Amino acid sequence: MMYLTRRSKMYRRKCSVSWAWIYYTHWGTFHTLQPLIAQLKAGEDVAVKPVNEFYYSYTYLNVEKCEAKDSIRLMYVVKSALQNFDKRMGIRNSWGFESRFSDVEIRTVFLVGMKPDEPHLQKLLAKEVEEHKDIIQANFSDSYYNNTLKTMMGLHWTYCYCQKVKYFLFVDDDYYVSTRNMLRFLRDPANYPNYLENYVVSAVNEYKEYLYAGYVFENAHPIRWVFSKWYVSLDEYPYSEWPPYVTAGAYVLSRKSLEDLYFGSIYTNKFRFDDIFLGMAAKYASIKPFHHKEFYFYRKLYDKEGYKWVIASHGFDDPKELQEVWSEQRSAGNA
CATH class of the missing domain: 3.90.550.50 (Spore Coat Polysaccharide Biosynthesis Protein SpsA; Chain A)
Structure with a gap:
């Protein structure tokens, strides 16, 4: 997994906005999020930065x-x-x-x-x-x-x-x-x-x-038929099952x-x-x-x-x- 990021300042609880360019090969970071969530709620700096913040005005x-x-x-x-x-x-x-x-x-x-x-x-x-x-x-x-x-x-x-x-x-x-x-x-x-x-x-x-x-849908699968409106390629999603x-x-x-x-x-x-x-x-x-x-x-x-x-x-x-x-x-x- 590769990330290339440029951020104007550290993420704060005040909903500051930053920029990110991501090479998408996985859902997100390989980290347990609960400790990070606790830190972010407390307004603390975190070592693992978000990858997908909403930056539109x-x-x-x-x-x-x-x-x-x-x-x-x-x-x-x-x-x-x-x-x-x-x-x-x-x-x-x-x-x-x-x-x-x-x-x-x-x-x-x-x-x-x-x-x-x-x-x-x-x-x-x-x-x-x-x-x-x-x-x-x-x-x-x-x-x-x-x-x-x-x-x-x-x-x-x-x-x-x-x-x-x-x-x-x-x-x-x-x-x-x-x-x-x-x-x-x-x-x-x-x-x-x-x-x-x-x-x-x-x-x-x-x-x-x-x-x-x-x-809720459990155990659902991506559609691989190329003519479908909901077609998903293996490059886009290389797994056989969606999360719930x-x-x-x-x-x-x-x-x-x-x-x-x-x-x-x-x-x-x-x-x-x-x-x-x-x-x-x-x-x-x-x-x-x-x-x-x-x-x-x-x-x-x-x-x-x-x-x-x-x-x-x-x-x-x-x-x-x-x-x-x-x-x-x-x-x-x-x-």
Whole structure:
């Protein structure tokens, strides 16, 4: 493994930025990360430097979204394409509505990149930011194969600015989400939804210090068929099996798990598939992902009763349909 690095200063807890050029032949460093993570959390210098820090500048930070008198129970961190103005509006008018529960502090932000060849989109975004103040944007190209950069931006931004947030749901902008079920799940992840059959709980839940949950794949293999969209060559990934990983469309992190995953990510070489990249980072940071079937990485066939316990479901590209489904589930007491 070879690394060639140039750094302007030592890594500090203040989220300083540095540059790295890496020859990718492995997941990352050959070191136990837990002692390094402890040192970095304490703001100490470390002998083994990160290999993959997020160094892009922010166009819009909107750190006010992380400010609160006490604590923020849940933050939706929505990965959105720059041009998806209608999807963001559909989310604000449905599951991303921050005042859904008067006794629970919830925030919603959207992560976007840049499209330098379409300057009119940036002008429209500026108006959106002025009106809603919920956009986080950094100076990298907004494209499918830069989803890992968008994920890194989300980890960097939340780690640096959102100390008062207890849980984060990272989710794509084509998902249906039930806030009620999300909060129910956080109360007792291992027994959701079975425990709800015995008694009714309020939306104020207990806090689980370490949680990284979603739909988990174990023992999955790289696709070697060259015509596949997800083809991975042996040069890019010379191993026969992926690490356990959570599908990147929707996953929830407690604050402490987010911190460890953030540090795991900066010691993990960049990989173009964001869910695999997070699987690598989680394994490095000794985080075990928790599987739950009510996170649907595919479009669960909709019917009113069938969505009673759904936490998140992929496949809602139409904002109008999203709002209709969410409204029906809210009326049924499921959202």
